Amino acid sequence: MKIVLFILSCISLQSYATVIKAGRQQQNKSVSAAIALAHPGDTVLVDAGVYYEKNLIINKSIVLKGINRPVLDAEKKYENISVKADNVIIEGFVLQHTAVSSVTDYAAIKIYDSRNVSVINNIINDAFFGVYSQYGINCLIKNNTLTAYAKTEQSSGNGIHCWKSDSMQIIGNTITGHRDGIYFEFVTNSVIWRNQSFNNLRYGLHFMFSNDDAYINNIFQNNGAGVAVMFSKGVKMFNNFFKENWGDAAYGILLKEINDSYIEGNHFEKNTSAIYAEGANRIYVKRNVFKNNGWAFKIQASCSDVILEYNNFLGNTFDVGTNGSLVLNRFNNNYWDKYEGYDLNRDKIGDVPYRPVSMYSMIVERNPPAVILFHSLIVSLMDKSEKVIPSLTPENLKDEHPMMKPLLL
Amino acid sequence: MKKILKYVIIDILRNKIVLAYTIFLLVLSLSIFNLEDSSAKGILSLLNIVLIIVPMVSILFSAIYIYNSAEFLELLVSQPLKRKTIWLSMFGGLSVSLITAFLIGVGIPVLLYEASPTGIILIVSGVLLTTIFVAIALLAAVSIRDKARGIGTVILLWLYFSLLFDGIVLFILFQFADYPIEKAMIGITALNPIGLSRILVLLKMDVSAMMGYTGAVFRDFFGTTAGMIISLLTLLLWIVLPGWMSVKKFNKKDL
Amino acid sequence: MIIANNINKKFGRLKALDNVSVSCNKGECIALIGPNGSGKTTFIKAILGMVLCDSGFITFNDKNILHDWAYRSKIGYMPQIGRYPDNMSIGQLIAMMKDIRNPATVKLDDELINKFELDKLYDKRMRTLSGGTRQKVSASLAFLFNPEVLILDEPTAGLDPVAAEILKEKIVAEKAKGKLVLITSHILSELDDLVSQVIYLQDGKLIFHKKIEELRADTGQEKLSKAIATVMLKGR
Numbered sequence: 054m055k056i057v058l059f060i061l062s063c064i065s066l067q068s069y070a071t072v073i074k075a076g077r078q079q080q081n082k083s084v085s086a087a088i089a090l091a092h093p094g095d096t097v098l099v100d101a102g103v104y105y106e107k108n109l110i111i112n113k114s115i116v117l118k119g120i121n122r123p124v125l126d127a128e129k130k131y132e133n134i135s136v137k138a139d140n141v142i143i144e145g146f147v148l149q150h151t152a153v154s155s156v157t158d159y160a161a162i163k164i165y166d167s168r169n170v171s172v173i174n175n176i177i178n179d180a181f182f183g184v185y186s187q188y189g190i191n192c193l194i195k196n197n198t199l200t201a202y203a204k205t206e207q208s209s210g211n212g213i214h215c216w217k218s219d220s221m222q223i224i225g226n227t228i229t230g231h232r233d234g235i236y237f238e239f240v241t242n243s244v245i246w247r248n249q250s251f252n253n254l255r256y257g258l259h260f261m262f263s264n265d266d267a268y269i270n271n272i273f274q275n276n277g278a279g280v281a282v283m284f285s286k287g288v289k290m291f292n293n294f295f296k297e298n299w300g301d302a303a304y305g306i307l308l309k310e311i312n313d314s315y316i317e318g319n320h321f322e323k324n325t326s327a328i329y330a331e332g333a334n335r336i337y338v339k340r341n342v343f344k345n346n347g348w349a350f351k352i353q354a355s356c357s358d359v360i361l362e363y364n365n366f367l368g369n370t371f372d373v374g375t376n377g378s379l380v381l382n383r384f385n386n387n388y389w390d391k392y393e394g395y396d397l398n399r400d401k402i403g404d405v406p407y408r409p410v411s412m413y414s415m416i417v418e419r420n421p422p423a424v425i426l427f428h429s430l431i432v433s434l435m436d437k438s439e440k441v442i443p444s445l446t447p448e449n450l451k452d453e454h455p456m457m458k459p460l461l462l
Numbered sequence: 463m464k465k466i467l468k469y470v471i472i473d474i475l476r477n478k479i480v481l482a483y484t485i486f487l488l489v490l491s492l493s494i495f496n497l498e499d500s501s502a503k504g505i506l507s508l509l510n511i512v513l514i515i516v517p518m519v520s521i522l523f524s525a526i527y528i529y530n531s532a533e534f535l536e537l538l539v540s541q542p543l544k545r546k547t548i549w550l551s552m553f554g555g556l557s558v559s560l561i562t563a564f565l566i567g568v569g570i571p572v573l574l575y576e577a578s579p580t581g582i583i584l585i586v587s588g589v590l591l592t593t594i595f596v597a598i599a600l601l602a603a604v605s606i607r608d609k610a611r612g613i614g615t616v617i618l619l620w621l622y623f624s625l626l627f628d629g630i631v632l633f634i635l636f637q638f639a640d641y642p643i644e645k646a647m648i649g650i651t652a653l654n655p656i657g658l659s660r661i662l663v664l665l666k667m668d669v670s671a672m673m674g675y676t677g678a679v680f681r682d683f684f685g686t687t688a689g690m691i692i693s694l695l696t697l698l699l700w701i702v703l704p705g706w707m708s709v710k711k712f713n714k715k716d717l
Numbered sequence: 718m719i720i721a722n723n724i725n726k727k728f729g730r731l732k733a734l735d736n737v738s739v740s741c742n743k744g745e746c747i748a749l750i751g752p753n754g755s756g757k758t759t760f761i762k763a764i765l766g767m768v769l770c771d772s773g774f775i776t777f778n779d780k781n782i783l784h785d786w787a788y789r790s791k792i793g794y795m796p797q798i799g800r801y802p803d804n805m806s807i808g809q810l811i812a813m814m815k816d817i818r819n820p821a822t823v824k825l826d827d828e829l830i831n832k833f834e835l836d837k838l839y840d841k842r843m844r845t846l847s848g849g850t851r852q853k854v855s856a857s858l859a860f861l862f863n864p865e866v867l868i869l870d871e872p873t874a875g876l877d878p879v880a881a882e883i884l885k886e887k888i889v890a891e892k893a894k895g896k897l898v899l900i901t902s903h904i905l906s907e908l909d910d911l912v913s914q915v916i917y918l919q920d921g922k923l924i925f926h927k928k929i930e931e932l933r934a935d936t937g938q939e940k941l942s943k944a945i946a947t948v949m950l951k952g953r
Contacts, residue, residue, distance in 0.1 A: 429513075429660060466817070
């Protein structure tokens with residue numbers, strides 16, 4: 054509703070605000086000249102073409118709109134656009150060649166301490182940071198395509214970087230080749246919706262000290278280390294796809310010190326560890342699909358009150374891994390494809406509990422090189438005997454009501 | 463050489479066990495592929511069969527066949543034939559018939575249901591494992607005169623390669639848990655053809671199994687073409703070495 | 718033709734052959750005689766290359782047999798106990814032997830096959846045969862390729878009198894063709910009219926190698942069995 058009102062107000066403003074044009078054939082050859090002429094509420098239309106504007110500073114509430122995607126090139130020396138006013142809309146540009154620095158976080162578009170800024174439909178190419186918000190409030194970053202070519206973590210920036218911001222809306226962006234696709238630090242009450250973040254160097258989404266945010270319907274694929282959600286509470290993760298996050302320390306989601314959060318309806322496919330939880334408390338994991346992962350759910354003993362319900366576990370190498378024998382978490386009504394129990398009363402719930410932690414997974418947890426014995430006869434014999442008489446695996450880590458058939462998810 | 467090979471193969475085929483083995487493998491493979499919901503999973507179940515049953519049948523059948531062919535060998539040795547020719551014909555005949563059984567029983571179903579690189583690797587390792595365990599059986603049978611002791615030894619050897627060796631590996635892993643022994647592990651796997659084949663197939667198939675730093679080390683070695691070639695050469699060495707030793711021993715054996 | 722030179726063979730602690738040197742020539746029929754376990758069969762197997770000597774060497778037509786295998790094409794061997802692949806029929810066995818020995822170079826001699834009427838049993842599997850029939854097969858195979866040397870280990874054991882007589886006639890005929898025949902037998906009486914020389918082995922040692930006439934002269938016994946008995950008694 055807020056967005057709609059905001060956009061409506063922009064449109065209504067436009068009707069009686071001035072339109073100033075910039076372009077080769079226009080009076081204003083440069084964008085900065087046009088902006089200089091503009092008053093708050095005006096629209097600056099930029100024709101197609103390549104502009105070398107050095108650092109374009111927008112310090113009044115205007116609409117800056119590109120027609121046929123004009124290019125703002127920062128020649129690897131400057132920040133493309135710095136937004137230092139509220140109610141700014143930037144739309145339809147190609148922003149490229151942002152400066153790279155180890156001291157300053159240059160960005161293609163950087164929002165400084167402003168409200169209601171919209172960054173829509175831009176192509177950001179070879180930037181250091183893509184869209185950067187510090188102290189931004191109620192900003193909309195939508196349908197942008199961000200492509201970078203990061204080689205090392207030190208020399209690269211994040212795609213969409215929000216710091217100390219509130220009520221941000223990150224929607225429909227495609228981010229690739231950055232350090233972190235989307236980075237949140239001290240960001241509250243924000244939503245990340247329908248973005249695609251793939252082939253980023255480190256995390257597809259990096260999330261720290263950010264409370265009460267939601268990310269929904271995003272795709273995180275093939276990022277160096279997957280998604281990290283750390284030191285936050287009240288995070289809602291719904292209907293996301295976490296795919297093909299491979300590597301030594303790659304996770305679908307890394308949960309670290311997370312409290313009171315929800316993970317629902319997500320798909321985890323082909324990750325080294327789909328969810329790795331450490332110090333996570335009161336997390337509700339429900340109706341997710343874990344398919345073909347190395348570990349579906351790695352839960353350290355430091356977690357408590359994590360509830361796993363109605364999830365499908367399909368074709369994972371290990372369903373659940375843990376490092377201790379104390380279990381303060383609950384597993385209920387999940388479907389486990391490795392379950393070998395029976396259902397005599399035909400209520401579609403297995404009559405014997407399922408123990409998702411195999412002995413071998415405990416061994417690998419303690420001694421990683423033991424993965425070389427994967428699928429060997431000795432391992433299957435050990436697992437079978439452990440199922441009969443549990444000794445190494447935690448006694449009470451079990452699903453008392455395993456489903457007989459996969460849930461429709 | 464060809465003539466003797468022909469007679470050995472005819473003799474083995476007259477023995478119904480190889481036929482039974484073929485049908486057993488065929489039924490097993492087909493039912494696995496039909497029961498499992500994905501053929502990739504079928505490959506995984508088949509891998510277990512290839513790793514356990516193929517070596518067992520190969521080593522046991524070969525050893526028993528050699529012991530039962532004592533007369534045949536005696537007859538051949540008294541004829542104008544080179545001992546090496548006779549022995550290699552035995553080796554060749556056993557390998558060819560068991561490989562044929564494997565190719566019909568497992569190879570064809572795999573090609574029908576999952577003709578992927580993984581499937582091919584599975585078939586190749588099955589063929590190599592068959593030959594390796596024929597060679598080992600030959601070496602054991604030529605070294606031990608007594609049939610009962612020989613067959614016992616061969617069963618122990620199978621148990622060693624498919625179970626005990628991995629137990630020892632696990633023991634070593636825990637003994638040296640504090641040391642970076644990943645690289646050494648690669649060397650140790652070369653000492654067990656079953657383990658080596660297993661890793662070769664798994665790395666093609668179930669990359670998720672190879673996790674963490676260790677996984678990366680293994681993948682960096684076995685996943686590359688060079689690593690693959692080295693592994694295959696190692697498996698070939700497992701054929702050549704016992705085979706060659708058994709020829710040497712047979713040349714000196716009193717019949 | 719066959720010369721054994723100081724050959725030794727041990728099976729564990731047992732000395733099966735102890736410094737045996739023998740020379741066998743064409744046209745002779747030599748009886749290998751000795752008590753049980755005296756090394757007769759080992760000696761034969763050594764000649765055939767089935768047992769490898771610990772020391773010493775054997776030459777066949779002046780060639781050391783150790784690195785040669787082709788010489789065996791000139792030998793027909795009839796083992797003491799004929800053991801053949803169980804699953805083969807007589808016909809298949811004979812066909813295989815013909816295939817292996819490549820008879821294009823020699824004239825086949827199937828006289829024994831015909832006389833023993835083995836062709837009627839061609840479809841019988843080896844495992845179903847009686848000991849006597851097996852011996853007939855062994856004998857037929859030994860003579861089949863018209864070899865220069867015949868080595869017969871207990872040839873008449875298990876044969877019925879008719880078959881034994883057929884075999885003996887055959888041996889005499891072959892000897893007459895100038896072949897070297899080596900026979901071991903326990904039944905000395907049947908060797909009387911066959912052999913021209915006697916090799917006597919005891920505990921792996923060569924006791925003597927004599928022409929039969931010399932032996933008769935030495936012992937004053939006409940019958941071979943008596944002569945040998947005299948030798949054995951003397952040896953005690």
